Amino acid sequence: MIRKERIDRGIKVRSDDIYAISSYREILYLLLPRVIPVLCLLLLPTLLGSYYERVIIISCLMGLLALSWDLLASIGLFSLGQAFFFGVGGYASGFFSYQLGLPVPYSIVLGTVSGALVCTLLLAPVLRLKGVYFSIVTLAFPLFFVRIIESTKILGGTEGITGISPIGNSWIELYIPIFVFLFSLFGLRRLINSDYGIVLQAIRDNDRAVISSGINVYAYKLECTFIVSLLSCFSGAFMTHIYQAVGLSAFALDYSLLPLTSAVLGGVGTFAGPAIGTFILVPLSEFLRVFGTLRVVFYSVILFLCIVLLPEGIFPFLKRKYHQIERFVEV
Amino acid sequence: MRENFLVVENVSKSFGGVKAISNVSFSLSGNSLLGIIGPNGAGKTTLINIITGFIKPDSGRVIFKGDDITGLPGYKIAEKGIARTFQIVRPFLHLPAYKNLIIPLYSKRVKSFRGGRFGDRDTVAIDLLEEVGFERDSSVPYKSASSLPHGYLKRLELARCLALQPELLILDELFSGMSMSEVAATVPIIEKLKAEGLTLIMIEHRLRELFRIADKVIVLNFGEKIAEGKPSEVIENELVKVAYLGAESA
Numbered sequence: 001m002i003r004k005e006r007i008d009r010g011i012k013v014r015s016d017d018i019y020a021i022s023s024y025r026e027i028l029y030l031l032l033p034r035v036i037p038v039l040c041l042l043l044l045p046t047l048l049g050s051y052y053e054r055v056i057i058i059s060c061l062m063g064l065l066a067l068s069w070d071l072l073a074s075i076g077l078f079s080l081g082q083a084f085f086f087g088v089g090g091y092a093s094g095f096f097s098y099q100l101g102l103p104v105p106y107s108i109v110l111g112t113v114s115g116a117l118v119c120t121l122l123l124a125p126v127l128r129l130k131g132v133y134f135s136i137v138t139l140a141f142p143l144f145f146v147r148i149i150e151s152t153k154i155l156g157g158t159e160g161i162t163g164i165s166p167i168g169n170s171w172i173e174l175y176i177p178i179f180v181f182l183f184s185l186f187g188l189r190r191l192i193n194s195d196y197g198i199v200l201q202a203i204r205d206n207d208r209a210v211i212s213s214g215i216n217v218y219a220y221k222l223e224c225t226f227i228v229s230l231l232s233c234f235s236g237a238f239m240t241h242i243y244q245a246v247g248l249s250a251f252a253l254d255y256s257l258l259p260l261t262s263a264v265l266g267g268v269g270t271f272a273g274p275a276i277g278t279f280i281l282v283p284l285s286e287f288l289r290v291f292g293t294l295r296v297v298f299y300s301v302i303l304f305l306c307i308v309l310l311p312e313g314i315f316p317f318l319k320r321k322y323h324q325i326e327r328f329v330e331v
Numbered sequence: 332m333r334e335n336f337l338v339v340e341n342v343s344k345s346f347g348g349v350k351a352i353s354n355v356s357f358s359l360s361g362n363s364l365l366g367i368i369g370p371n372g373a374g375k376t377t378l379i380n381i382i383t384g385f386i387k388p389d390s391g392r393v394i395f396k397g398d399d400i401t402g403l404p405g406y407k408i409a410e411k412g413i414a415r416t417f418q419i420v421r422p423f424l425h426l427p428a429y430k431n432l433i434i435p436l437y438s439k440r441v442k443s444f445r446g447g448r449f450g451d452r453d454t455v456a457i458d459l460l461e462e463v464g465f466e467r468d469s470s471v472p473y474k475s476a477s478s479l480p481h482g483y484l485k486r487l488e489l490a491r492c493l494a495l496q497p498e499l500l501i502l503d504e505l506f507s508g509m510s511m512s513e514v515a516a517t518v519p520i521i522e523k524l525k526a527e528g529l530t531l532i533m534i535e536h537r538l539r540e541l542f543r544i545a546d547k548v549i550v551l552n553f554g555e556k557i558a559e560g561k562p563s564e565v566i567e568n569e570l571v572k573v574a575y576l577g578a579e580s581a
Binding site: 198204206214 | 383385404405406409410414415417421422423424425426430431433434435436437438439440441452491494495
């Protein structure tokens with residue numbers, strides 16, 4: 001007799017992290033959803049030409065912002081100010097490159113690390129805030145920096161810093177963001193399911209029970225913020241060298257909203273979701289350029305439809321459908 | 332350290348104009364079971380919140396094994412070995428039941444107990460759940476905490492505390508919302524914990540079960556301690572009768 005059986009039921013043994021694999025088909029079942037997107041991301045740019053190469057670079061860098069937004073959200077801190085990290089990273093790297101004349105690799109690394117330190121220090125006092133209070137503070141931070149730079153005329157004032165050295169090698173310019181993005185995506189997915197990540201999720205669910213379990217919640221929030229700052233500042237620092245300029249637009253609201261909308265579109269708390277979200281939204285806004293100023297209208301309508309029709313997000317939906325694939329087994 | 336395992340000295344706390352706790356003192360010897368009873372709003376939970384560092388008292392001291400722990404942050408007090416359950420169950424709803432225990436197992440206290448790294452925390456978690464009455468071979472320990480019935484959540488909460496390997500365990504209305512059979516199954520677990528050397532404080536409204544297992548009971552009313560003693564003495568106390576049953580019937 002032959003009957004249908006869900007493939008994942010056979011592979012998964014009760015808990016999420018124990019697998020019992022018995023054939024090549026099952027290995028493929030587990031590997032394909034991971035390998036295909038990675039291969040696409042590595043090969044597509046070489047096939048598509050230089051314009052889309054640029055789109056993919058920007059998608060990866062925006063993807064980093066979305067991933068780090070999702071990490072903050074996993075400990076219950078909903079940020080409305082990813083532009084803050086992005087701008088600080090961008091300005092830090094611009095400062096090291098232009099004002100101090102450091103070579104590009106150094107300015108990116110130093111810009112990332114020092115930017116992350118600055119962001120973590122500034123956010124440290126407000127990490128105790130919860131929910132909407134934290135969101136409002138993060139919304140204010142980029143505005144705060146814009147006003148400081150405008151009024152004190154440091155770091156180029158309203159003009160910004162221009163004439164920053166380019167990265168030079170187009171292969172490096174393309175593949176560093178892709179590798180950092182993929183590394184962060186799989187790294188964060190691994191992290192959140194590790195025991196450390198379980199503690200982070202528990203802090204989001206109920207921080208009082210975490211405290212009474214003998215865990216210093218504040219220290220965990222601080223560590224998490226530093227990881228988030230590193231990823232986002234790298235994104236800003238790299239972008240500065242791609243545009244060879246950094247200005248007040250680095251603190252623009254777009255950089256705060258895009259990570260948020262990507263995460264909501266793709267599925268909050270999954271990391272893969274925000275990644276998929278950015279790879280839909282960034283290219284989409286490029287395609288819609290032909291409509292001129294109507295672009296925003298189309299963009300909003302598409303976003304609205306997605307959120308209404310798929311409230312759980314694209315990734316959880318795809319995952320559920322994938323797990324429902326059946327095979328025939330002999331009984 | 333048999334005597335004066337935990338000493339609470341003249342602790343007071345007001346919220347605005349309301350005196351939640353005024354001048355409460357008691358001491359607790361090691362390996363005993365103290366019951367705290369009193370009508371709703373008597374300040375029982377506030378007292379526990381003060382001992383476990385969630386609320387700073389206005390005055391008074393809390394001394395645990397000779398160390399002054401008044402006003403220490405909650406996680407430090409937990410690190411010293413005081414674990415508590417919450418009156419309103421607070422499991423980590425997004426996680427499977429057994430993953431709820433990873434949090435205390437990942438704390439500094441337990442890490443140091445087990446010599447830093449130890450094999451598989453998941454296995455330890457499943458063992459602990461079995462101890463509080465989860466069926467090991469069923470799917471219950473692997474279910475999401477949000478899908479468990481209330482009785483299991485209460486026991487999950489107990490297991491979360493035990494995972495911390497506490498020296499003092501504070502149970503805030505553990506039996507409330509449990510069925511008769513669940514209470515009957517939980518009492519032996521508590522007796523076993525005490526036999527293993529644990530010191531316990533229980534806030535409880537189920538007096539029958541509490542009086543059977545408690546060594547000492549203190550009674551709170553309107554933030555003041557109105558009686559203290561063996562269960563049999565407390566039950567005869569006139570003030571307690573007034574507080575529980577009203578003035579006329581006393």
